[in-house]
Amino acid sequence: MNYVLSIYKQNKHLINQLVKRDVLQRYRGSYLGVLWSFVTPLFMLAIYTYFFGFVFNNRWGESASDNKFEFALILFCGLIVFNFFSEVVTKSPTLMINNTNLVKRVVFPLEVLSIVLMRSAFVHTLISVLILVIGLIIIGSVHWTIIFLPIVLMPIVLFATGFSWFLSSLGVYIRDISQLIGLIMQALMFLSPIFYPITIIPENLRFVYYLNPLTYVVEDMRRILMWGQMPDWKFTILGLLLSIVIFFLGLIWFRKTKRGFADVL
Incomplete structure (x- = not known):
């Protein structure tokens, strides 16, 4: 933990500058610039409201209201979580490859690149x-x-x-992982309770959904934002502990494998 804090404190200014550059670079050359960060989710929310609310006339569960805009917001809760996770995961396998000039700098702390990627995605979230x-x-x-x-x-x-950290390291040595992750994320979108409530899944198949880390976050997002309920503390605490384990295992793996990046790239 001290190592992570020391990396962040020592490179705080660098991380902030890289995040700013990444956010601005995404819309460089466009007329609206950063305003696209607001326009895009607004446009998608309008699309969800129209298609799922009016064209398909869907309702969220048997006891849900007939408010079409509310239905779109319920979908939006799930998509916010998925889009954040998807952006980080799909960009990670090529993170080192796209920053070869930084990888070959002996003194550059490569660990911060995943932090920058996460924070950049979180800005849009x-x-x-x-x-x-x-x-x-x-x-x-x-x-x-x-x-x-x-x-x-x-x-x-x-x-x-x-x-x-896991994927950015593996992406250096196994280039095909980028294509594989793209396919997995497409499947994960439909294997997460984003466009439908998990209650419609047969009970004997729900365990598959509960193996998906997105499921708990999506469900809790809707609980606290849409229905004014408390989070499911059991799964929230369990998910937090699991995430901490993945966080440190990923960092340890990255530190052990990064020594060969420059030679491969």
């Missing part, structure tokens, strides 16, 4: 959360349980960072 909260205000459904949001998101943040 926070923007989406802001839009979600505005939507909740519009429908008059803001609950005090929103204060648990940092606790609910912490497991997926730690898990994604640790997993990023």
Whole structure:
């Protein structure tokens, strides 16, 4: 833990600058610039409302209301979590390859690149959360349980960072892993309770969904934001402990394997 804190403290300014560069570079040359970070989730929210609410006329469970916009917000909760995790995981296998100039610098702390990737993705997550909260205000459904949001998101943040260290290291030695991760993430979107409640899954198959780390975070997001319920503390604490283990295992793995990066690249 002290090693992680020391890396962050020593390179705090560098991390902040790299995150800023990454966020701005994504929209460099466009007319709207960073405003696309707001426009994109707003546009997607409008699409979800129209197609799932009006075209398919879906409802979330038997006891859900007929409010089409509320249904879109329920979907949006799940997609916020998935999009964050997907962005970190899909970019990780090529993280070192895309920063070869930094890898070959002897004194550059390569560990910070996964932290930068996570924080950059989290910036867009926070923007989406802001839009979600505005939507909740519009429908008059803001609950005090929103204060648990940092606790609910912490497991997926730690898990994604640790997993990023694993994948960014493996991506140097096994280039095909990038393609494999892309396929897995496509499958994971439909194997997570994002577009449907987990209650519609037959009980004998639900264990598959509970092996998915996204499931707990998505479910808790909806509990605290949409329905004003407390998080499922048992799974939240268990998920946090598991994420801490993945976080440190990923860091240990990365530190042991990074010595050969420069030779391979």
